[in-house]
Amino acid sequence: MTVLGVLRSHGYDLAVFVHVVGAMTLVGGLVTSAGAGLLGWRDPDGRLRRFAALTLFAVALPGWIVMRIGAEWAYSKSPWDDLPDKLQPTWLGIGYFLADIGGILLLIALVLAGIGVRKARSGGGAGLLKASTVVAAVLIAAYVVAVWAMGGKPS
Amino acid sequence: MSFYAWMLALHLLAAFAVAAALVLYSVLVVTGRRASAGLEQARLLFRVAPIATPLIAGGSVLVLIFGVILALKSDRFEIWNGWIIAGIVLWAILGAVGQRTGAYYEGVQKLAEGDGAASEQEVMARLRAPTGAILHLLTLTVFVLLILDMIFKPGE
Numbered sequence: 031m032t033v034l035g036v037l038r039s040h041g042y043d044l045a046v047f048v049h050v051v052g053a054m055t056l057v058g059g060l061v062t063s064a065g066a067g068l069l070g071w072r073d074p075d076g077r078l079r080r081f082a083a084l085t086l087f088a089v090a091l092p093g094w095i096v097m098r099i100g101a102e103w104a105y106s107k108s109p110w111d112d113l114p115d116k117l118q119p120t121w122l123g124i125g126y127f128l129a130d131i132g133g134i135l136l137l138i139a140l141v142l143a144g145i146g147v148r149k150a151r152s153g154g155g156a157g158l159l160k161a162s163t164v165v166a167a168v169l170i171a172a173y174v175v176a177v178w179a180m181g182g183k184p185s
Numbered sequence: 186m187s188f189y190a191w192m193l194a195l196h197l198l199a200a201f202a203v204a205a206a207l208v209l210y211s212v213l214v215v216t217g218r219r220a221s222a223g224l225e226q227a228r229l230l231f232r233v234a235p236i237a238t239p240l241i242a243g244g245s246v247l248v249l250i251f252g253v254i255l256a257l258k259s260d261r262f263e264i265w266n267g268w269i270i271a272g273i274v275l276w277a278i279l280g281a282v283g284q285r286t287g288a289y290y291e292g293v294q295k296l297a298e299g300d301g302a303a304s305e306q307e308v309m310a311r312l313r314a315p316t317g318a319i320l321h322l323l324t325l326t327v328f329v330l331l332i333l334d335m336i337f338k339p340g341e
Contacts, residue, residue, distance in 0.1 A: 047333060051329075058209060061237075061240070065233060066233050069232055081216070081229070089212060177194075181190075184186050
């Protein structure tokens with residue numbers, strides 16, 4: 031079977047589908063969260079900032095988990111899994127690097143948002159929620175690069 | 186990177202813009218349907234909704250343009266292949282259902298921007314009514330079918 035044949039097998043397609051749906055949910059959650067956070071940046075009551083934080087938990091985090099599981103599944107079904115590290119394509123490395131660094135940044139944003147929401151109950155936490163918004167915005171930029179690399183596959 | 190690779194990357198980025206808008210709308214639809222939501226919260230949600238407008242408007246046009254260029258430039262596919270035709274048909278359905286959904290929520294937004302208790306009751310009733318949610322679910326279903334078609338390429 032040719033490499034192309036392996037790539038086009040339905041097991042691989044299903045794994046890619048899971049990966050793409052997770053990635054789309056993740057990016058959508060980040061856009062919603064960062065957008066709401068920026069809109070509510072100067073709001074005195076902070077409801078949009080809390081909405082932004084909750085969106086990170088309820089949408090972006092599950093999206094990241096599904097995206098990462100799909101990535102590993104697709105990789106295990108692809109011919110790249112059998113190749114040594116030095117022969118792995120660059121785009122795959124970019125994708126893995128940004129997914130994992132992005133995961134750490136998402137975790138930081140979630141911790142900031144979690145403490146921020148807790149403090150918001152007693153009238154504080156605005157700075158932490160704003161910091162969480164900034165991290166979400168940085169993550170959007172990182173994942174735009176990841177999507178470009180996955181689509182364009184620079185060698 | 187070749188011209189074809191750039192078109193593919195831009196096609197995918199445009200698809201992600203549409204997906205991001207649909208996820209944003211999903212969050213708003215679910216939040217708006219919560220029993221605890223009130224008029225103030227509805228107004229808050231309608232402040233967030235415009236973030237998605239350029240994403241869905243620009244993304245849906247660009248995804249088709251880059252997709253057609255890819256089909257024309259490809260050595261493997263032709264624009265009359267079944268899965269590509271299906272993709273274009275699904276894209277048109279997505280646009281039609283999406284516009285209907287948008288019109289429904291625009292109507293609710295106009296009500297929400299009015300004053301008075303009667304309008305608050307109606308706004309909340311319309312946000313919780315199944316019409317908007319069903320239309321949005323239909324939009325999401327068509328989008329997922331489109332993604333499945335693009336990945337599995339049935340008949341290829």
